[in-house]
Amino acid sequence: MSSLLLKDSSQEPAPQPSSLSETLHRLTHTYKSRLRETIKEKQIPLPITHIRALKGISRNPACTAHSIAQRMQRDKAQITRVLNELLKDGLIAKIDNPKDRRSQLLQLTSSGELIMAQLNAVEQQITAQMTCNLSEQDVAAFIRISNSINDNLSDQTLQSQPDNQSASTDPQV
Amino acid sequence: MSSLLLKDSSQEPAPQPSSLSETLHRLTHTYKSRLRETIKEKQIPLPITHIRALKGISRNPACTAHSIAQRMQRDKAQITRVLNELLKDGLIAKIDNPKDRRSQLLQLTSSGELIMAQLNAVEQQITAQMTCNLSEQDVAAFIRISNSINDNLSDQTLQSQPDNQSASTDPQV
DNA sequence: CTATTTAGTTGATATAGTCAACTTTATAGA
DNA sequence: TCTATAAAGTTGACTATATCAACTAAATAG
Numbered sequence: 001m002s003s004l005l006l007k008d009s010s011q012e013p014a015p016q017p018s019s020l021s022e023t024l025h026r027l028t029h030t031y032k033s034r035l036r037e038t039i040k041e042k043q044i045p046l047p048i049t050h051i052r053a054l055k056g057i058s059r060n061p062a063c064t065a066h067s068i069a070q071r072m073q074r075d076k077a078q079i080t081r082v083l084n085e086l087l088k089d090g091l092i093a094k095i096d097n098p099k100d101r102r103s104q105l106l107q108l109t110s111s112g113e114l115i116m117a118q119l120n121a122v123e124q125q126i127t128a129q130m131t132c133n134l135s136e137q138d139v140a141a142f143i144r145i146s147n148s149i150n151d152n153l154s155d156q157t158l159q160s161q162p163d164n165q166s167a168s169t170d171p172q173v
Numbered sequence: 174m175s176s177l178l179l180k181d182s183s184q185e186p187a188p189q190p191s192s193l194s195e196t197l198h199r200l201t202h203t204y205k206s207r208l209r210e211t212i213k214e215k216q217i218p219l220p221i222t223h224i225r226a227l228k229g230i231s232r233n234p235a236c237t238a239h240s241i242a243q244r245m246q247r248d249k250a251q252i253t254r255v256l257n258e259l260l261k262d263g264l265i266a267k268i269d270n271p272k273d274r275r276s277q278l279l280q281l282t283s284s285g286e287l288i289m290a291q292l293n294a295v296e297q298q299i300t301a302q303m304t305c306n307l308s309e310q311d312v313a314a315f316i317r318i319s320n321s322i323n324d325n326l327s328d329q330t331l332q333s334q335p336d337n338q339s340a341s342t343d344p345q346v
Numbered sequence: 347c348t349a350t351t352t353a354g355t356t357g358a359t360a361t362a363g364t365c366a367a368c369t370t371t372a373t374a375g376a
Numbered sequence: 377t378c379t380a381t382a383a384a385g386t387t388g389a390c391t392a393t394a395t396c397a398a399c400t401a402a403a404t405a406g
Contacts, residue, residue, distance in 0.1 A: 015244060016320050020300050020312070021208075023319045025225060028201040029246055030326045033363090035194075047392055052198060066353055071188060073202060075395060080355055102353045102402045127193050130322045138318050139193070145315045146196045147189050149303045153203045206394090209361095220361055239384055248364060253386055275371045275384040 031130075038122050044115060046089075049074070051119055053082045057092055057106045058116045064103040091115055204303070211295050217288060219262075222247070224292055226255045230265055230279045231289045237276040264288055 017023045035048055046054070049072075056068045063071075069079040083106065086092045091112035094104035108116060131139050190196045208221055219227070222245075229241045236244075242252040256279065259265045264285035267277040281289060304312050 018316065019296070020303060020316065021204075021296055022225075023316050023323075024201060024204055026246060027319045027323045028197060029363090030323050031194075031197055034326045036363095049393070052195075064353075069353095073199065074393095076354065077356075077396080078394065080353095084355090097353095100353080100403075104354090123192070123194055126326075130193060130325050132325055134318060134321060138314075138321075141311075141314055142318045142322075143191065143193065143196050145307065145311050146200045148307060148311075149315075150196075150200045150203050152303050152305055153207045153299075202394095209394095222362070237384075242384095247362095249385065250365080250387075251363065253384095257386090270384095273372075273384080277385090 031126075034126060034129075035122075038126060039119070042118060042122060044118060044122070046115070049078070050082050050086055053079065054086060054091060054108070054112065054116060055119065058108055058112070063106050064097065065106070066103060068106070086112070204299075207299060207302075208295075211299060212292070215291060215295060217291060217295070219288070222251070223255050223259055226252065227259060227264060227281070227285060227289060228292065231281050231285070236279050237270065238279070239276060241279070259285070 017026055032048060039046065039048075039051065044051075052072055053068055056071050057063055060067065060071070065076065065079050065083055068083070069076045072079070083092065083094075087094060090109055092106055093109050094106060097103045097105050134142075190199055205221060212219065212221075212224065217224075225245055226241055229244050230236055233240065233244070238249065238252050238256055241256070242249045245252070256265065256267075260267060263282055265279055266282050267279060270276045270278050307315075
């Protein structure tokens with residue numbers, strides 16, 4: 001018995017999905033697993049959501065919890081908790097927002113910057129791995145089509161009933 | 174106040190990500206949200222993982238918990254629990270596997286078949302929505318590239334061959 | 347000034363994913 | 377055959393992700 005593979009080799013290894021939905025489920029699961037695995041190898045003890053928030057803060061000057069939540073399209077409650085853990089870990093700091101006393105501006109601490117540098121390296125590494133046998137055209141096409149699909153899914157949520165404020169009652173095509 | 178939008182309209186709505194990782198995170202989140210929303214509208218009270226398992230059972234004759242886990246690339250513990258809930262809900266049945274007394278064969282009950290018919294309609298509907306402004310070539314390209322990325326991410330787990338010759342090692346667009 | 351909205355917090359809950367220990371059965375090999 | 381190992385499935389514990397509703401405090405429209 002050749003035990004070349006880590007996974008069960010006695011069954012067919014992994015059927016290639018041809019449906020859009022299965023393709024999506026499988027891709028994202030593999031991607032997230034790989035990401036988790038890699039950051040674990042690099043001894044960066046942060047969940048993926050925290051990493052994305054950190055990245056958002058590092059790339060956006062004068063961001064707030066609200067703007068991070070918008071950018072990540074996540075619930076503000078979830079973001080609050082993530083930010084508080086990053087704060088507790090000393091990776092970010094909240095400073096008073098002179099323009100709005102309800103909110104605070106977020107910025108990386110120096111250890112936050114250090115972690116971010118590592119995370120950027122990890123992201124580059126994984127991106128290189130994902131695209132190693134793809135042409136630049138393919139990568140560009142993938143991003144374009146993905147964004148297009150994303151827009152298609154989002155738009156339907158918003159429009160559909162211009163003058164209806166409840167908006168959740170449409171039978172949805 | 175015009176409540177045309179569900180989300181905050183006072184800020185820029187949603188910046189288009191140009192990195193592969195952000196694109197992936199955003200796409201899958203939107204997709205899953207839309208899927209959850211749609212099955213909720215259709216009064217199908219099942220989590221997404223359960224739906225995928227059900228679909229796997231419906232499309233695979235003589236499948237077992239193990240083969241479902243493999244196909245979905247999920248932990249067998251997770252699959253066990255999902256299948257037990259589907260069983261409890263009367264959507265599937267386990268029958269003794271004459272070939273192997275450790276496992277049982279899975280099949281849909283008649284209510285499982287009914288739900289599956291609805292779910293197939295939902296999937297078709299969402300797929301149509303996702304691809305409404307895409308050419309067939311784009312959809313095919315998306316599936317091909319996604320599967321390729323998935324393979325790239327999976328393979329590295331097994332062989333860990335760091336040669337990385339890859340003519341086009343562009344460091345993340 | 348007052349109504350409403352917005353930013354953020356908190357609690358509760360559901361879903362998802364992972365790991366390890368365990369039982370039962372299958373199977374390879376001495 | 378006997379035995380060691382592997383495989384199928386279960387269970388417990390735990391972490392991570394997502395969502396909703398109620399809430400406080402500050403901003404703002406009228």
